[in-house]
Amino acid sequence: MTRLKADHRHSVRVTLNGKLVQAEAEPRTLLSDFLRHQIGATGTHVGCEHGVCGACTIVVDGTLTRSCLTLAAQVDGCEIRTVEGLAPSADRLGVLQQAFRRNHALQCGFCTAGILMSLDHYLSRNRSPTEAEIRDLLSGHLCRCTGYTPIIQAALEAAAQLASSKKETSDA
Amino acid sequence: MKPPAFDYLRAETVGDVLEGLAQEGGNARVLAGGQSLMAMLNMRLAKPKLLIDIMRLExxxxxxxxxxxVVIGAGVRQADLLAWPDLAEALPLVALALPWVGHMQTRSRGTICGSLAHADPSAEMPLTLVALGGEVFLRSAKRRRRVLAKDFFAGMMLTARGDDELIEGISLPVVKGTRFAxxxxxxxxxxxxxxACAxxxxxAGVRLAVGGVADVPTMRDWPRLEGSALDDxxxxxxxxLGARDDVHATARYRRDLVRMIGRDLICEVLQ
Incomplete structure (x- = not known):
């Protein structure tokens, strides 16, 4: 049993995009704030802070998670993926990110980090999603710029590209 | 939009949870998936002194x-139940209702029992528990008790759970050879x-349960009714159900929906 005192800071260690990081957090510190303020990983955006808008969505231990509805203390020892982990290297974009760029699937970009994490998680488990499935997934995110249509287009295009690249690899 | 200060207790046994609840009483809250409680904390609608995290209790x-x-433990996430291979056969009504609970990104964390503890009158899981006539297992350091669904929901976001009690799990009856909608x-x-209607x-006939209108999910059992008798x-x-106007809909619209959806679903299960 571990009891963390309200008025103290406690050490929290996580594996963030494959790298072990450690910082301090009060029991009440939200995971979204921990990532942004303590670790400095500002790719995760904070919108409504009550789980509605989806901007802060990340992946914790393989599970889609609203980081604003999660405490830093809860994820001690967990593996976390954020938008910073999507690009294969600093000067290249991932398949999904490239599809977003081609299709103008973002304008202001505020909601994009969360949407990318949801889609990346979903596409890694569902290689040939239907438009209806993508729309259902996107119901957990609010975007006030795009009208969603280019996001759906980008998601379907990325899915097709991921499916064909997988086929080529397996044929080779 | 930041939570107030509280102590955080990561429970390693159910005993830890019960001890924490016994000591702090109404000042402690159980944290499971956090999809309702964390929002309440962020909005400072809840100000507990202690949060007891139960998600590391296998x-x-x-x-x-x-x-x-089917017995479902307090730590079972909505996505876990949705992925349970026997769901459609054992609990067809849950299989119909669960995809309506929040979004994929919240079902992945939120628990079944957490939704029941929160007792939002519009939520699908309380409605399902009432429609199926399930039971809630409550446990404190002193005793264990079972509460029937119809006695569990006491009002808007109020339940029969005592301050020192943990919802340990629920039991939902497996009803074979019937139709659900x-x-x-x-x-x-x-x-x-x-x-929401189930x-x-x-x-003897048909059962209809309605959520989102009264303060608690409410059900009625009727004999096989048809035509104007069903309408009446x-x-x-x-x-x-005592519908009220709010920002989302008028009381009249809610009554219209109860009549219309109720009739459609009853015809669907009786056909």
Whole structure:
């Protein structure tokens, strides 16, 4: 049993995009704030802070998670993926990110980090999603710029590209 | 939009949870998936002194079929139950209702029992528990008790759970060889229901349960009704629910939905 005192800071260690990081957090510190303020990983955006808008969505231990509805203390020892982990290297974009760029699937970009994490998680488990499935997934995110249509287009295009690249690899 | 200060206790046994609840009483809250409680904390609608995290207790994360019932532990996430291979056969009504609970990104964390503890009148899981006539298992350091669904919900976001009690799990009856239907109306899929209805065929006739209108999910059992007798029963029920106007819908619209969806679902299960 571990009891963390309200008025103290406690050490929290996580594996963030494959790298072990450690910082301090009060029991009440939200995971979204921990990532942004303590670790400095500002790719995760904070919108409504009550789980509605989806901007802060990340992946914790393989599970889609609203980081604003999660405490830093809860994820001690967990593996976390954020938008910073999507690009294969600093000067290249991932398949999904490239599809977003081609299709103008973002304008202001505020909601994009969360949407990318949801889609990346979903596409890694569902290689040939239907438009209806993508729309259902996107119901957990609010975007006030795009009208969603280019996001759906980008998601379907990325899915097709991921499916064909997988086929080529397996044929080779 | 930041939570107030509280102590955080990571429980390693159910005993830890019960001890924490016994010591702090009304000042402690159990944290499971956090999809309702964390929002309440961020909005400072709840100000507990202690949060007791139960999600590392493997013993609470079980879904077990025991005779004619399925027992679901307090740590079972909504996505876990949705992925349970026996769901459609054992609990067809839950299989119909669960995809309406929040979004994929919240079902992945939120628990079944957490939704029941929160007791939002529009939520699908309380409605399902009432429609199926399930039971809630409550446990404190001193005693264990079972509460029937109809006695569990005491009002809007109020339950029969005592301050020192943990919802350890629930039991839902497996009802074979009948027909179920579920439907809801919300502004968007995944939003809170304006009206949600569940219907099932019973040996005597039909059961209709309605959420989102009264302060608690409410059900009625009727003999096999048809035509104007069904219309009259639905109309009386719609008024008995005491609908109120709010920012989402008028009371009249809610009554219209109860009559319309209720009739559709009853016809669907009785056909």
């Amino acid at each position: 013993e609470l994360r079980k879904i077990e079929q025991k005779g004619d019932a 579920f439907r809801e109306v919300a502004r968007r899929h995944g939003d809170f229901a304006i009206v 219907a099932m065929k019973t040996s 029963a639905l109309n009386a029920f719609a008024y008995e």
